[in-house]
Amino acid sequence: MKLRQLLQGLEIVGCAGDADREGEVSSVCYAASQCGKDSLFVAIPGLAHDGHDFIGEAVERGARYIVYSREMTFPDGIVAIRVADSRRALGRLARNFFGDPSSELTLVGITGTSGKTTVSYLLESMLSAAGFGCGVLGTVNYRFGGKVLPAPNTTPESCDMQKILREMADAGVTHVIAEISSHALDLRRVDECDFDLGIFTNLSPEHLDYHRDMEDYFRAKKRLFAELLALSNKPRPQKAVVNADDPWGQRLVREAAVPLLTYGLEGQSDITVAREEHSLDGIRADILLTGRILPVTSRLIGRFNLSNILAATAAATLLGAEPAAIEAGIRNLRQVPGRLERVQSPAGIHVFVDYAHKPDALTQVLETLTQLKQKRILTVFGCGGNRDRAKRPLMGQTATALSDLTIITSDNPRREDPLAIIGEIEAGVDPKEIEKTNSETPDFIAGRRAYTVIADRKAAIDAAIGLAGPGDIVLIAGKGHEDYQILATKKIAFDDRVAAAEALHARFAGCATPVFSVADVLAATGGQLAAGNADTLIYGISTDSRTVRPGNLFVALTGERFDGHAFVAGAVDDKAAAVIVAAGSGIRPETIGMRAAVIVVEDTLRALGDLANAYRxxxxxxxxxxxGSSGKTTTREMLCSILALERNVLKTEGNLNNLIGLPQTIFRLTGEHDIAVLEMGTNTRGEIERLARIAEPDIGLITNIGPAHLAGFGSVATVREEKGDLFANVRKTGTTVVNLDDEAVCEAANRWSGRRVTFSMSAAADVGLSDIRKNGVRGAGFNLLIGKAAHRVEMKVAGIHSLYNAIAAAATALACGASVEAIRRGLALFTPVSGRMEIVRLQNGAYIINDAYNANPASVREALLTLKDLKNGHNAYVFLGDMLELGDAAPxxxxxxxxxxxxxxxAAVFLQGDFASVTAEGARVNGLDEGRIFLLKDDEEALAFLKKALRKGDWVLVKGSRRMKMDRIAARLIAEVGVAGTQE
Structure with a gap:
């Protein structure tokens, strides 16, 4: 770039040397080490060093142009340009050099003491859900377009800021969200940026080692709203979002120079809440948003995070995001790095890592956890060295007053003695109220709060994890997302999250999960402790005495053909730590030698479900x-094919979808999972309601409702009531996924008044299909309609019912927050489940449709229609077993x-079962030749006939209820004819 172009808008005091303004400038630098040939070096004063002292080095490295602000002399050949303020000049020069990138972007600045990072993540998630291309500059990192850069400062130096903004604009970013620190505002790092919107979160004492006092601190923050936004060339009518709950925010409302929108949880605000629920699972709230109520669910924790949600919601609203995108953005954000970030534990210990490193922040976090705690709070924290010393005793006072046990440790001691820092923290501890325990054997003290000192941070975290039990909270505060520790001048790798995960693994490695205390079991089941200690820990739950491992809880279930109570003694012999038995079972502690805790309940099956719910x-x-009546498993697998592209999924395996299998699936949950997909089956009224109450689903899907299991239900109306119990028991702020083409499903959906996502092949819906192209054995292609866009999908499935399963899965994935691309790819990658419309090409060129897993009227109809569609002029053969559990409707x-x-x-049909003759009569009445109908009595004879008759291109359908074991026919045929290859 020409020097004259670079200097445009710069207030120049004077020039020295050759002032040829046509010279080419290769780069703009503020660090001498970055200079090269024909660089322009800007000498700026810093907090520790002054750039003027490095001009010589810059020249030695090739810098030809120098911008400076104090008396200097320069060697020949150097163009020296003097300005009044070289810091301000750096911003203008960088803006010119990089082509004024903020003018091409929507730029949002977030400032405040706390919440900046969380608001930035929330707003990024909302704007991404709205379809905008987002870039973020903040404390954790700088990121855009899949690129992640380390963040040396919360807000980059002005030259770096303009450089990164240019890279973002060139990469297609439309919206940039930047955390703006008070240092950046005071040091004028962002003065040459045109902002569209500013967000003020709050103000509390911090950086008072830099700012003279709170007034000076506020003055720096206020610059964004009183100067920079006011001078911005951007045309947005409302340019600020301000927290009206904060006293400094209230003052800013009066003093800001731009129109603004307020948010808050208390009093009158433009954006607020009508209802809020808080738990260790997260937040559920109704946001009052521009005249409407927006129900939201967030996995963030605490009322202060609800305030952050409101801040981001207000900003997203002003930036044009639709309410649906705002809700999706809130729901999709799992957690924020180092901000009450959960470290998952199978033992039921709630471990959080948080960045709280000042008294107000630590108080806020601990007060939040106190309101939500189930048992005890154990806090690990320290204070950084060479930073504000006045906060140390205040943090010691806060931590010990709000924790059952506090372990004071090191943070980033820097050049200070860690023990000296700890001593200053201890000065704030009230010895009359808080008892100091031995650091060698720290422990909780019954009825009193306690603390200890373990200077080594890793050892402190190990001790905390080792002391905590199920239901306890461990807070590791101070460093949050940081992955290092600064000792003297050395930076070593250290991450609180990694240290906590390693401590959990070391403690529980090799132990079965889930982990409960006997007291937890009693609380969850309402049982009575007949023997043993309530503090005993159990590791893993077994309902099968043959699989009991040491430390397990054995649940004695009963059924038509078994009674688990007969195996209790054997389970104890195998070192079960506890057993659950039914009242009146005759099991007495003395009969098992008092070797295990004995818990007595009214109903052991219900107790199993209650435990699963507690674990969930x-x-x-x-x-x-x-x-659903049909398609559950295939839809489940399609959904998981989608979700697995972006998340770690726990899913129901096999047919573990009943009152025993569902709890067993839930017990497999670990901290590695991001989402769970649980199938629910039923053949008796009330099962779906019970399963749903165990699972507490956030998202509920009923694929369809039809005549299945009528022996247990009696009528389709009862089936509708039974299946509809799923919708009725979805969590209040959850989502139902509704099949608009199924009248019974729509009736069931009337029991739900919350958010819904719809799918249909005919009606206007959130997810639909168009332009279906059948590709025979290769499957089908179609346009997947989501919103106003069509996305082409090619799937390896046959039959219209399979496409219904596909759009059901797509709609459910959409409700889960999956991206459209993941939905498209996941469906394309799906391959049929074994025994469910599985097409296999035989070596003789014929095809077999193995749909033998189960059968009901709807699935049999779809299988036959698919066969008709696929046979394409070739012969078709059918092996059909009875459809069971249809009651009086069976004939x-x-x-x-x-x-x-x-x-x-x-060409021929082979019928098996008690109703084979009824099926045969129906076929004969409607014109099927008697000679084509066979009652299957001898597999050998039927297979011999078929192997002789089959020709290339012919088709065989094998179908029947599970207990008819029709899969034996498919297996024999595949084994004896041979496989040419499963369709791909």
Missing amino acids: RRFSIPVVGLT EMHRKVGLLLATIGV
């Missing part, structure tokens, strides 16, 4: 519950299947 509540991840349902069979054009 330890996790703040979203849970999907899905049911008519099987007759209707026979009627349909006659229309398919089959």
